[in-house]
Amino acid sequence: MIDLKYLQNNFNEASAKLEKKGVEAKTLENLQNLFTKLKEANATLEASKAEQNSMSKLFGQYMREKRDVTELKAKVDANKEAMVPLQERAREAEEALFFIALAMPNFPDDSVPEGADENDNVELRKVLEPKTFTFKPKEHWELSEINGWIDFERGVKLAKSRFSVLRGEASRLERALINFFLDTNAQKGFIEHSVPFINNSTMLQGTGQLPKFEDDLFKIDDEDLYLIPTAEVPLTNLYNDEILSEKMLPLLMTAYTPCFRKEAGSAGRDTRGIIRQHQFNKVEMVAIAHPDKSQEIFEMMVQNASDILTALGLPHRVVELCHGDLGFSAATTIDLEVWLPGQNQYREISSISNTRDFQARRAKIRFKDGKKNRFVHTLNGSALAVGRTIVAIMENYQNEDGSIEIPEVLKKYM
RNA sequence: CGGGAGAUGUCAGAGUGGUCGAAUGUGCCGGUCUUGAAAACCGGUGAGGGUUAUACCUCCGGGGGUUCGAAUCCCCCUCUCCCGGCCA
The missing domain is CATH 3.30.930.10 (Bira Bifunctional Protein; Domain 2)
Structure with missing residues (x-):
């Protein structure tokens, strides 16, 4: 698999290399977008998970202190529900990315001679x-x-x-x-x-x-x-x-x-x-x-x-x-x-x-x-x-x- | 192929719903001590993602489920070990 971070940070150079292996620039743009999307989706999802985790921890603490949890439970339930579409989005983004990324050929070395066949x-x-x-x-x-x-x-x-x-x-x-x-x-x-x-x-x-x-x-x-x-x-x-x-x-x-x-x-x-x-x-x-x-x-x-x-x-x-x-x-x-x-x-x-x-x-x-x-x-x-x-x-x-x-x-x- | 047991950090092995990324031992790294080594003692020590660095997220064989919360409960799969069958 090619280095997607490299593709993202050096797009022109990377696409020039893969064009020589018959990969269209459009495909690579798509790949780059999918990579960006995945990173965004993951960041959003992880923030939501962090919130969920900390609320759950608090929940345990309330239980130990025998405090009322109804309000907290409502918040945590709401957040859990809100997480479902985020999870789905991240999963889809990853699937879409890998589908294309695994079909991408390797970058040829700079020393490889030009030629078609x-x-x-x-x-x-x-x-x-x-x-x-x-x-x-x-x-x-x-x-x-x-x-x-x-x-x-x-x-x-x-x-x-x-x-x-x-x-x-x-x-x-x-x-x-x-x-x-x-x-x-x-x-x-x-x-x-x-x-x-x-x-x-x-x-x-x-x-x-x-x-x-x-x-x-x-x-x-x-x-x-x-x-x-x-x-x-x-x-x-x-x-x-x-x-x-x-x-x-x-x-x-x-x-x-x-x-x-x-x-x-x-x-x-x-x-x-x-x-x-x-x-x-x-x-x-x-x-x-x-x-x-x-x-x-x-x-x-x-x-x-x-x-x-x-x-x-x-x-x-x-x-x-x-x-x-x-x-x-x-x-x-x-x-x-x-x-x-x-x-x-x-x-x-x-x-x-x-x-x-x-x-x-x-x-x-x-x-x-x-x-x-x-x-x-x-x-x-x-x-x-x-x-x-x-x-x-x-x-x-x-x-x-x-x-x-x-x-x-x-x-x-x- | 049939029956039974199991899978947790380098390894061994605890943990059966929250304070657990995980006791304890061992290995490894660093230090103290020593002429040097060993022993003893002190400290550190899993992986992946993410960040300038933090934070944060994920991982207790793999996948799914229950739950506010899972190493821990439920389902499926894989693998390992033992017994039997078959077999080079």
Whole structure:
């Protein structure tokens, strides 16, 4: 959630920032008005409550002194009745405010490049040269067919489209990758966690998936529970509604989880292969950081993900997202895109974001800064998406006959 | 899933309608004493909103109700523990 006090006190600056994320100035004016209204409503209500409280206290005193209370009771009854509409007004003001405030995206950092969509993202650097093939490299689904690695049809039979089954060597490769990722992250100080793959709505709201993106989530029938779309949700919300001591920071966490996404709105995109599935595996990094330290941790996380790709011998590029491509919760995001020779293009394999205090406000994650409580900064990033890494290995390590080499660093894991 | 008990500050634990944001112990912070530490003694010590700072409002698992007034009475929910069932 955005800082409403900041919006109120620096309206022009704030609205300029959010306009770049496609929020109309009108919406923000509305939000600002609602905030002002809420504060007024609360002030009036609280004054009335104060009066009620003091009269009630007096009432008790009269009773003890055995004095007559009829007159006082009449006053207190009248005030109580007058409070009803004030209460209603405050409740409505709060509801109206939160309805809009929870749908407001984060302020982008000042450093975020201008732009409308992914074409305006800024390439920061390329790492490793794509190798030149003496034959036409195949796409991963063709290679899958030759090696029997992925069973698309039976995955669909078991569930529905966009589900698949890995078999044999591919399945072992997946397991090896998960272990390699977790071990590497652990070496960088990220503590491994095993978390529930189902979380409740409060947690999903904390990280920003709810209420706005409910359609992207798989919900459990008749329960306030959702399959997690990323381990960012359970890891970040591990500290939901907590006040941490400053010396606990930074909390560096990593977890392997499956991720479940409805992929609503992406019909027709990446329908072949396992690039875009309803269920995929991912190893995630999450950091809960002191606000002064979040930038350096962000850079460390980007470097870590890039190092993993480098260790696997996978050519990739580091891309800074522009305003238009930035996600809902992110203040700044860097994507890693891996080279896929079969597709002849770079494809996203990791996305690392600093949400600053946006999620911390929603999830109420604070730390003690001396006497005061302050919101932490939360960061998240993939290291890495497992399925897409398999695709990348298949396409980059393919031989002319369709066989696939295993990267050197993974051999000890298989 | 069935039966029973419970949920209060860091923790333990009192409080069953007003003087309770909450006894007492413990932990933590500061001080006295000490060469230093421990012990002992003295003082401080929950959160959120609000204010320049006060005032003031809210919070005793969550929600609703009764009442002038609720930690305390009533209803619903959640969670924890114990017993039984089922089970990797």
